[in-house]
Amino acid sequence: MEEDRYGLPLSTASAEAAAAYREGMDLLLAFWPGAIDAFERAIMLDPDFALAHAARARIHAIYQQREPALQTIKRARDLATANGTAREQGHIATLALVIEGRGADAMTATLAHLANWPRDAMIMALPLGAFGLLAFSGRADHDAARRDLCDRFAEAYGEDWWFMSNHGWALTEAGEPAKGRAVTEHSFALRRHNAYAVHALLHAMFEDGSLDEADALVEGWIGDYDRTGMLHGHICWHQALGALDRGDAEKALAVYRDALVPTMDAAPPLNTLSDCASLLWRLTAEQQPVPPNAWAETAAYASNRFTSSSLAFVEMHLVMIAAATHDGAALKGRLTAMERRLAEGKLPAGRIVPHMLRALRAFADGNWRGCTRELAPVMGDLARIGGSHAQREVIEDTYILALIRSGALAQARDVLDARLHRRPSARDARWRALTGN
Known part of the structure; x- marks a missing residue:
């Protein structure tokens, strides 16, 4: 049976579809351009591939395309009910709760799902990050909760570049910027084409006051990251924030003109707003x-x-x-x-x-x-x-x-x-x- 990169079975008989799905997973988890094409290729190669439909629904949701997201996750659920494993059914049911806007229920379902399948990275991602289920839960302790969640599952992931990106950032936001930066730098060394790691590293540098290093990181790296990347504008926004901390409002304004306005329609709406x-x-x-x-x-x-x-x-x-x-x-x-x-x-x-x-x-x-x-x-x-x-x-x-x-x-x-x-x-x-x- 085909597997994803984390060793979990995939209900598709097409090796090519499975390969496209694995590629899409990596691109989405790295916030790198190309994930939509990869998932749509997986669907074209196997129209009954439930998790490929679910992943496509997730990207619709990220871009606040509510109706396409709801339609696509319904298609994924129907396919998984007919042919999917228990893991795939739980994966899709949990993601559906997120798309429907049922945050508290989605968080409960996420934890229950991870108890059985801790290496289901696409579900593990849901509570993490600044826009994840925990951050938007209204909890005053959500930073510590993300750190604790990553601490709990660190052994299951080992030195995985995606997980370490999240673990490092969670440590930084929870008040441990030195430790968070070290973990994030390790993640970045494992995969440089990882916008999520660069973003997490910029947060660590922001917290520890390394403004010049942060500016140099963006200048030296951003050339490899297409403007259609989900985090392109936001990474440049960090440059603007550093400029304001140095009292350089002119540079902050230049970032707005050069990097934020031109990519308004390329970034997810919440980032742009x-x-x-x-x-x-x-x-x-x-x-x-x-x-x-x-x-x-x-x-x-x-x-x-x-x-x-x-x-x-x-x-x-x-x-x-x-x-x-x-x-x-x-x-x-x-x-x-x-x-x-x-x-x-x-x-x-x-x-x-x-x-x-x-x-x-x-x-x-x-x-x-x-x-x-x-x-x-x-x-x-x-x-x-x-x-x-x-x-x-x-x-x-x-x-x-x-x-x-x-x-x-x-x-x-x-x-x-x-x-x-x-x-x-x-x-x-x-x-x-x-x-x-």
């Missing part, structure tokens, strides 16, 4: 120039792809857009919806969401004291937003700037010092950028 909105917000908040139509372009992009969401991470960026464009109706509607969801117990991230949304609105209106009043009681809950440390820092920067502009300089400096304790070389440059002197 968060990268563009957060970078524009940072530049605007720091009173740096942005392209004349930048906010309008980002607003138009978001309005076509994000209509409703209970994810705090999504709401944060949508409200940045609405606040920056002074769209009062959108601000009121989003805040009302989130307050209603909170009252109904349907907002996993909890009370931080309406506080954060009101704070962003106050900041855009120049109401510095109002912004700090909203954020002060929930600053300890930032992790519940989801995403990564680097992505959540935009809220910290907003808070710091509001403190500075309301005259609370000592408190603002304390917040910045606490955040940059691992990046002392960036502390003074960041302070100068935020204060303008």
Whole structure:
């Protein structure tokens, strides 16, 4: 019987289809271009290959193509029910829960599935990363939970380049950047055409203050990564973040123009939304120039792809857009919806969401004291937003700037010092950028 790269049986009689599926797995797990073609080739070679359909459904979901994702996962489920193994049926059922937006049920199913098939990497991937089931669970301890999950399954994977990419990043986000960086560097050495490892390594460098090394890594590596790669724009966004930490807003703006806007339609929508909105917000908040139509372009992009969401991470960026464009109706509607969801117990991230949304609105209106009043009681809950440390820092920067502009300089400096304790070389440059002197 054919097997995937992790030694798990595949219900296909076609060796060529199995090979195409293995290739697609590697490309998808590495966030490398070509996975769609590989999975579609597997389906063409064996139209009854359930897991190939499931993998294609997953990519539809990543790009927020909901109807194609639902149709394709249904096809996969029907095929697996007729001809698949118990592992394949469980794999597809778990992925279906993710596609249907049933995060808590999907997390329960993932853990149950991995207890029986720990090396089912496509399922192991679901709770991991900044946009995974754990990050978007609303849990305050999701960083530690990802680390613990990887620790638990490390023996099953050994020195697997994909697993080590995730394990290293999980360690970094859970407060162990030195250990995380070492594991991630090992992963990168095993497979350089691995955008996931480069991304994880950039997070480690961001946390330990190696901004020049991070910039050099991107410059030396990005030439091999096509702009259609899922993480191309986001990896460049990390360069922009490093530039802002050094007080170089001009370079950050250049990254926006050269790497983010041109790839808007190539990256997954959640990456595009968060990268563009957060970078524009940072530049605007720091009173740096942005392209004349930048906010309008980002607003138009978001309005076509994000209509409703209970994810705090999504709401944060949508409200940045609405606040920056002074769209009062959108601000009121989003805040009302989130307050209603909170009252109904349907907002996993909890009370931080309406506080954060009101704070962003106050900041855009120049109401510095109002912004700090909203954020002060929930600053300890930032992790519940989801995403990564680097992505959540935009809220910290907003808070710091509001403190500075309301005259609370000592408190603002304390917040910045606490955040940059691992990046002392960036502390003074960041302070100068935020204060303008």
